[in-house]
Amino acid sequence: MTDGDYLSGSQLFRRLKNGPHGHLVELYGARLAKDGFGRHGTWRSLNLVGALLSWASSSRLEPTDLNECVVDRYLEHRGSKQRLHPGDRAALNRLLAVLRETDVIAPALPSPITQEDQIFAGFSRYLRQERGLAPRSIITHAPIIRRFLVEVCPAGPEDLSRISQADVTRYIERHAGDASAASAKRMCWSLRAFLRYLHHCGLHPLGLDTSVPSIRRWKHASLPTYLSAAQVQKVLDGCDRSTARGRRDYAILTMLAKLGLRASEVATLTLDDIDWRSGEMHIHAKGRQRARMPLLPDVGAAIVAYLRNGRPTSACRRLFLRTLAPHVGFASGCAVTMIAKTALKRAGISGYAHHGAHIFRHSLATELLRSGATLSEIGQVLRHESHDTTRIYAKVDIEALRTLCLPWPGGVQ
Template identity: 70%
Template sequence: MDAEEYLGKSRLFRRLKNGPHGQLIELYIARVVKDGLARQGMWRCLNLVSGLLSWLSRRHRELNGFDERVLEQYLTYRAHKQSIQPGDRAALKRLLSLLRDTNVIPRAPLPPIPPEDQIFRKFAGYLRDERGLAPKSILRHLPVIRRFLREVCPAGAVDLGKIRQDDVVRYVERHVHDSSVASGKAMCTALRAFLRYLYYNGSNPLALAECVPSVRRWKLANLPTYLSAAQVQKVLDDCDRTTGLGRRDYAIVLMLARLGLRASEVATLTLDDIDWRSGTMLVRAKGRQQVRMPMPSDVGAAIVTYLRNDRPVSSCRRLFIRTLVPHVGFTSGCAITMIAQMALKRAGISGCAHQGAHIFRHSLATELLRSGATLSQIGQLLRHENHDTTRIYAKVDIAGLRTLGLPWPGGLQ
């Protein structure tokens, strides 16, 4: 039963439509239909709105006084009468958004911006305009700078000029070992950028960036974590391809395994990026690269199956979208990483340093190297800007490295 047929038979919808808020109910249900809710979801939304209107009427309160505070009061009241489902708050927030869009109630006042966020906004503008950093790179600085400001500058901008060398050194010494060596280096990089910004705009008279201690980490010291070809195939075989969700996740994992895409690259793929005539796809890679890559036949077949049978109807142009409403694309590569983690868990693969999407990238590079591909070819496929990034895979080619070993002076032992 589709939405139109259900609404035509629903007595609850007819009663609300013929009531004092009939026009609002029609607008609300139109938004619910647009979001792609199924019949049960529509009934739940109408039931919630009906209960809310009755609750307001019994308390002699008008709908134009509805806001987040009243929403929570109603949910608390409803929780004493019956169970609250996960989508109930979202259904009422949908009504709240509609009331504001139609000017029935005023817009919610903007919350006050914390002092550290005010500083970071200006710093983000400096990184974007003066340093040319991408938005994702700018956001990586946020946790470091927020913690630094809360510890060293609790009064906000007033304390920026009071930062001294000892404050910076002591802060790094306190937190450099909080996580991995790579996280410590990233923290110091963010601090240097922020201290350069303070000197650049005159907030601090001292050039403190040079006093940030260095974190020692040898380049190419670690071996890349990878799966064998048999393990990768087991991960793919254990994907549940009997359901729409499983077929979507299978197409995603297959793309990670065959093309070595990063999680963010999969998440940002759109329907327009695929050229079915040439069998290629446009990948928005790291460093603002746009690379057109060939699409293997099995990847193309998995995508076609997903598009024909399982992708929900949506105006969103992202290739892979959420199965739950609203049917929109993933906000970041984190969802792709979680899909990869679940696939590895289903296959019983554990004990790897990386348990996410990137392990398939390492596995592809390692398998290509053992099959005779050159480092230059692998770097081109993986879209590496630096040859040193690709060179780390040479360390997993044990057979090739044995040919470079010199004979032991004392003979065979």
């Protein structure tokens, strides 16, 4: 049953459409159908909107009075009587968007800009313009700096000039062991950049970035985590390609396994990035780079199967879309990582240090090395900027390393 068929046969929709706010309900129903909501999602959203409009009338509010504050009050009222669902607020915010598109209610008021927001806005501009960071890299700094300011500057941004070297050192000593060594290095990197920014724009008289200690972490100390070719095939075979979700996940996993793409590179692919005539794909690579990758036959076949019998109808140009409405692209590569984790768990593969999309990248490099490819060729396939990044895979070729071993003193032990 299609969305339009459900609306035409829904008693709830007919009742609301014949009510005092029938025109608004019709507009909202059209929006649900356009976004591709299924039967249950449409019923749930219409039920919520009907309850909101009924509550607003009993509270002597007109539809023109609706806004985010009114929605908050209604959800508080509803939550006191029954359990709220995770999508309730999104359903009502969708109603506000429909009302604003038709000029029924005023545009949303911008959130008040605090001093902290101004600091972060300036810091983001500095990272983008002065340091040349990509937006995805800039976002990673925000939670680290917010936590730092809450502890070191509890009175607010006016205390920025009072930050001392001892404050910075004590903060790092408290939190360096919270997670892995890699997380501690990222924390120090963010703090160093922020303290450098404070001095650069005159918010602190000293350049405290030099007071941030370095976190020792041995580079390439561990072996890369990888799967065997049989395990990779088992993961691919675990996708139920009789369903739309299974065809999508199979195409994603095939790209990870056969091309060694990163999760973010898969998530940001668009329909326009695929050149079917030349058999190539244009990848939005790391560091704001653009790269060309060959469209291998099995990868192309998986994409075609998804496009023909799996991809929802949507105006979004992203290649891979959410299966649940609204049918839009993934917000980030985290969704691709979760698809990979679910596939690994479904295949019964466990006991590895990493359970995500990147393990397929390591697996491809390891398989290429064992097939006779040189490290230089592997670096080209994985688009590594430094040869040092590729050299880590030399450690997995145990048989080749045996030829480099010196004889044990005194004979074989």
